[in-house]
Each structure stands twice: as C-alpha cells, then as structure tokens.
Amino acid sequence: MPVHANTALDAENLGEVVVRGVPIRFSVAGRGDRDVLLVHGSGAHRLWWHLLIPQLVAAGLRVISVDLSGHGDSGHRSEYDGEVWGEEILAVIWATGSSRPLVVGHSLGGRLTLMTAGAHPDAFAGLVLIDTPLRPPPSYQAAVAAGRRQRPRQERRYQSRDEIMARFRLVPPQPHPADEVMTALAANGVREVDGMWTWKHDQCVMPAFYGPELLAAAATVRIPLCYVYGANSSLVKDVEADFVRAHLPGEVNVVRIANGFHHLCLDQPAECADVIIATRARVDGRAPDRDLS
Template identity: 45%
Template sequence: MNPVEAGATSQPAHPELSAPPWQPAPASALPHEVRVDGVPIRYGVSGSGGRDVLLVHGYRAHHMWWYRLLPALEERWRVIRLDLSGHGDSGHRDRYDVDVWIAELLAVLDAAGSAQALLVGHSMGGRIATVAAAEHPDRFGGLVLLDSMLRPRGSTSLRTGTLPPGRQLVYPSRAAAAARFRLRPPQPRTPAEVIRPVAEYSVCRAANADGWTWKFDQRGIPPIDNDRVVDSLTHMPVPLWFVRAGRSLVVTDEVAAYARTALPAASTFITLPDADHHFVLDAADDCDRLLADLHGDLAASIRPHGRTAP
C-alpha cells in the first residue's frame, strides 16, 4: 500500500475534469511568502477568530485540500495554511525531512504573528504535526490528526514513487494535466466538481519543456521517520484528537487498533464511519460538526491571538 495523496495516473483522462477552462478560486491564493533555508514557502491567513489554527496538508498535496472547510473554520478561528516545500507553490529542496518541514511551520507562525496555534494535520501532515507538537509545545496548544498513519516502532518505511533527476511528467495543456489527477488512495465517491479545484491547482507550467506538469517534487519525497512519530506520541504534552475515516484505506482497522494503544491516555479518538481518507474534501457535513466540537473542546487550550505566554 502506498498512501499517496495525489499524482499522475496512466488511466484515461477523467472527462469531467477536462473542461471548462480553469478559473482560480479565492481559496487558491496564498498571498504571502517566507524563506526557510533559502526556499520560498507560501502561506495565507484568513478568518476572524480570536485563536489560531495551522493546517498541514499531506503527501503530494497542498493547501487546497482544506478549501471546503475554510468557511466553517474561519467563523471560529484565524486560519493559517501553507504549502510545504516540495508541494504546491512553495519551492523545492535537494533534501526533505521532518525537521525542515517543522522549521517551515514555525517560520510561517512567526511571519503570521502567531504565538500559539492549534495544529491540524491530514495524513502525512499529521505525522509531521505529531513531531512538531511534541518538540514545540510552547507553539502548539493542541493537536488534531486526521486519518494519519500510525505504525509500531521498527516498521518498514513505505516506499514512494520517484522519477529520475531532470525527468517530469509533461502534458500538452493545463486541462489535459488536471484531467489525469486522481486522489490516492482511490476515492471514487468524491464528485468531480469537488476534485476540480484541487486538481487544477496541482499543475503548473513545466520547466525546460513545452507543456504542463505537477507542482509536487517528482524526484520523490521521503517518508517521515516512523519511530520518531511513535516516540513523540509517548510524551505528547498537548491535548490530542485522532480522527479516523471509517472507510479509509490508510487508517485500516488494524492501524486504528494500534493507534488506540499508541495514543496518550487522555486523547480523543473519533471515527467518521462513512468517510474515506480524504474526508476533508467530501464529508463537509461531518467535518462541520467535528470542527464545532473540536473548537468547543480545544479552544481553551490555545492562547488568544496576539497574547504571549504569561
């Protein structure tokens, strides 16, 4: 199993994603940039809430995974979202690891003027967030993991697809590239109109080629050190919610059973029974109810925006 968030496919183009021409949605714009070790990291801030939430996307994904949740989030929180390096409109690196991604989270918080935030991560983003919250509890007052893989110490790292250096998948047009987009693992119940904004944001002009390609770094992005994630859970200093999709192909029944034993005793474990791995895209009603409960449970653990620690 390879729990990839998105990517190219050899299947025929999806006819419902081939037209009409792309028009950027307001949620697709990340207007701000901060440099971390010389690499530009794009981020955005929205919402009128008194407390901050930082959203961390998954592998080969980008901030548009959250676009359907933004209206509900913005009513309660000041929402900070970003594209991690190697993803979306942020720059690429010669080397990726959890430490550099955590440095990006902290740099974005600093640039956004956030002293402390609720940290929410989907899939791989949740694994990054787990280490970040454990090692920087002064910056994160709570942690929410959305269908993130948890495996016992010593487990073999999951392999990821790569292309040789200098190679990239190239398509003749933006529409042709977007039509090749698929959610991974497969999620056939998600309507094409829901996927379209995510697919269209996922492509860009190809470098050194005539055509369009994927924004994520096609040379490959390594998996997160699983043992470090597990170790972080054992001494997690902040409140933690773990939300599992009942139909997930990532957090299977076996993974969920292990997660229940690995999470700190005071954690909140929730299953959305009819949801798939990418439920942040297509289970809007369930997510809205979840976000309301989450705010009521965790907001008190987050310092209000602009307030420093006593």
C-alpha cells in the first residue's frame, strides 16, 4: 500500500487499495485506534471533509476519508452499485488497519454506508448519517423514477482550468462557503485531458439507493446511529427525521442543526465535528465533552 504525504489543504497520508481492478484512493489524518471513516456524497470527493478534520484529529481521533470509485482521485468503472462501493469501504478499513470504525456518510454516502452496515453488521461500530434523504414509501418511488431520467454518461470538457473552475457549484443549490473553500473543492475536482479540462467524477447516472433495498437494510441495522440534518436543507425535512426514528430498530439519535443546509460539512463544519466526536465517545462508552442527544 503506497503511502506518502501530500495536499495543500492539510497534512495527510495518502494511500491506495485496488478493488475489482480499480484503484481507490484514501487519506489518513491523526493517530490512535479511535477511528472515524468519512464517506462523501455523489459527485464529491474526500476533501469535502477538510474543514472538520482538524477538529476531529484534535479530539484524538484517527480520521480516514475515501474517494469512492468514480469520484476524486479514484478510478472509474463501467458500472457502479452499492455492493462494489461497499467493498471499497471495507477494503479501505482493512488497508488502514482499522477495526470497526465509526462511519460517517453524507447524502448518497449515508445511504451507501447504511446498506453496507446492513450487509456487514460487524464491520462498523456506529453510523453518522449527515443530511441523508431516506424516503418513506411510497415517496421513494418518485425519487427512483427521477434518478432514471438523469442524463447518460457524457464527459463535458472545457477550454481552460479557469473556465471549468468558474462553473463549479454546490448541488443542490445553497449559500456557498467562503471563496477559498469553493476554490479548494473545485481545484481538487477537476483534471486535464488532452489539453482540455473536465470533472474528476464520472459524469454518468450514479445509483441513488432510494428503493426498497435501502429500507430493508435499514431495518436490520442495530448499531448506534446518529441522524444529522440541516434545518434549511432542501433534501431532508422533519418528516424524514421522524421516519428514521420510527423505522430504524437500533439506538437512533436525531440532531437538527440550526442554520444548516444540505452540505453541512461545508456550512456547519464545527457542529458536524461536535456530533461525530460525541457519537464516537458514545460508541466508546465514554462521556463526551458535549452531549448532543
């Protein structure tokens, strides 16, 4: 496993593991055996978490973040599904020598980690789902249908790095963080191809995991789970939080972050870090400095 120091955003160790022939990139920050694994959402990459990683490390956590295949600096596949992405998560856990980390997933990453926890109940110590839409039936049927109407794979290319950087936006729309944050995210989300510029993420229809398989997996998850959403989120409302409380059988803690939008790790990083630290402490059986239940 090659590891070296890199990144302009923070000092980290970068590693790579190959899963079904595709290289998967990950980073590790901090030391110790109290591990947290961060899984980004659709179209994002591991540096989506960079604003809250220093706070997690300062709390004594070892923080692992991954680029799923089709995202960031990891390779692309002809097809993507929850099983192979789950294998990537498990492979990164193994490659970093981790044992039952607390796994944090944002949006699509939250649904993916929930499904993986259902299939591998002993792999994770707990889950934090950050602004992860979970649709009660029959609402998920509309979400599945909308996903099928998305565009087919096409690689959009731009004449210059400045042109593509200027087109970078958060999806769904919300107030943007500081310019330097947006610039850092965009810089780590683009690549040069044949003298032109395109996005690093695979520009195809990604699986959304809104269907009955997600609800079936969720019904089996009994590890501690914290469900976090923004009060101003365009994707997660109080009804989804109420559904999570009622549907998931294990220990569920719901946290509503005031003034937060969908990309909570960007607009409310300190609050997100507090929730993760408190959940890790709860999993460890320790009294957190600030209990957010």
